[in-house]
Amino acid sequence: MFDFSRTPRYNPPMTVYSYSRINTFFTCPAQFQYRYLLKTPSPLPQGIELFLGSRFHESMEYLYQQVPKRIPTVNEMMDHFKTHWDKHWQTALQKQKEMNFNTPLRIVREGQTVEDYFEKGQLFLENYYHQYHPFDQDQTVGIEMRVAFDLDEKKQYKMQGFIDRLGRDEEGTLWIHDYKTSAQKMSSEDVKSEDQLALYQIGLLQNPKFSAKEKIKLIWHFVAFEKDQVIGERNPKEIEWLKQKYVSKIKTIESAKDFSPKTSALCGWCEYLPICEEGKKAVENRRKKKEESNGSPSTVASAVETPEPMKPAPVEAPVGAAAPAVKPIRNRRSSFKPVNPDQLPLF
Ligand code: SF4
Numbered sequence: 001m002f003d004f005s006r007t008p009r010y011n012p013p014m015t016v017y018s019y020s021r022i023n024t025f026f027t028c029p030a031q032f033q034y035r036y037l038l039k040t041p042s043p044l045p046q047g048i049e050l051f052l053g054s055r056f057h058e059s060m061e062y063l064y065q066q067v068p069k070r071i072p073t074v075n076e077m078m079d080h081f082k083t084h085w086d087k088h089w090q091t092a093l094q095k096q097k098e099m100n101f102n103t104p105l106r107i108v109r110e111g112q113t114v115e116d117y118f119e120k121g122q123l124f125l126e127n128y129y130h131q132y133h134p135f136d137q138d139q140t141v142g143i144e145m146r147v148a149f150d151l152d153e154k155k156q157y158k159m160q161g162f163i164d165r166l167g168r169d170e171e172g173t174l175w176i177h178d179y180k181t182s183a184q185k186m187s188s189e190d191v192k193s194e195d196q197l198a199l200y201q202i203g204l205l206q207n208p209k210f211s212a213k214e215k216i217k218l219i220w221h222f223v224a225f226e227k228d229q230v231i232g233e234r235n236p237k238e239i240e241w242l243k244q245k246y247v248s249k250i251k252t253i254e255s256a257k258d259f260s261p262k263t264s265a266l267c268g269w270c271e272y273l274p275i276c277e278e279g280k281k282a283v284e285n286r287r288k289k290k291e292e293s294n295g296s297p298s299t300v301a302s303a304v305e306t307p308e309p310m311k312p313a314p315v316e317a318p319v320g321a322a323a324p325a326v327k328p329i330r331n332r333r334s335s336f337k338p339v340n341p342d343q344l345p346l347f
Pocket residue numbers: 028029030031261262263264266267268270271272273276278279280
């Protein structure tokens with residue numbers, strides 16, 4: 001077992017934090033230590049969910065780079081997705097060879113194949129395309145745009161991140177877009193406590209290219225859902241409170257002496273599971289519990305409660321209604337502008 005007591009205290013001169021770096025510490029300090037302090041190479045291949053998410057983001061980047069000049073056809077979008085999927089698949093094969101991995105990509109969910117995820121990606125893309133065509137809900141201001149910002153006046157606590165896409169609508173409002181390929185969709189209540197995009201709002205407000213009085217909205221696209229968008233916003237008071245919250249989180253990280261494993265359902269998805277004894281025990285216990293409740297033997301994979309269950313793209317339906325199978329919406333135009341956040345839970 002890894003001797004956590006012998007690892008150095010975390011006290012870098014000036015770390016620029018990302019949302020995921022901070023989040024990792026509070027999810028599992030051991031994972032934080034492996035990833036950010038010890039920089040331990042993952043003993044496992046990349047997860048298929050991350051692979052799919054990256055390919056979807058590439059497609060969005062391509063789409064919105066093209067839109068000011070011409071609108072790509074849906075077939076061109078599909079071709080772009082496939083070309084990049086194939087290219088990165090080759091890279092994954094190469095890495096498998098170099099690292100001696102069992103598989104090019106890690107699939108935790110039992111019964112799922114690489115092809116299943118490829119098809120999901122195509123479906124997400126097609127749904128998105130038909131929902132937003134001709135992509136004039138706002139004008140793109142930036143794609144994969146880096147934001148760097150201070151959380152305090154003395155500039156001691158710094159963060160950075162990347163906005164998937166920033167748009168400005170006809171009324172002058174800036175929209176921070178984020179694309180999620182997970183099968184879990186947040187409600188408008190959930191996004192009130194979802195900090196990532198609100199932190200990027202701080203970055204925009206500190207950017208001299210924008211006014212400190214910009215009206216900013218946050219929009220998540222849960223692309224596995226027929227109606228993908230969830231909208232949120234934060235007022236100035238909430239933004240100030242958020243800064244203090246993240247300064248406090250960074251202080252906790254920087255004074256940490258204990259990086260013990262914190263087991264959870266996420267262990268089954270952790271890239272350090274093979275070298276984490278606590279995590280392995282937790283996954284095994286879950287497997288046994290599941291086996292007992294099912295009354296039949298189960299595999300390790302089936303014991304994992306996935307945080308991102310990539311089931312065939314589900315659709316959120318109004319309360320009380322049966323959810324239909326997801327299907328691409330053709331010839332229908334949808335704008336996020338008129339949507340009242342209060343309506344979102346009804347999606
Ligand atoms: S396997 Fe679980 S406990 Fe171990 S490092 Fe990963 S998340 Fe933490």
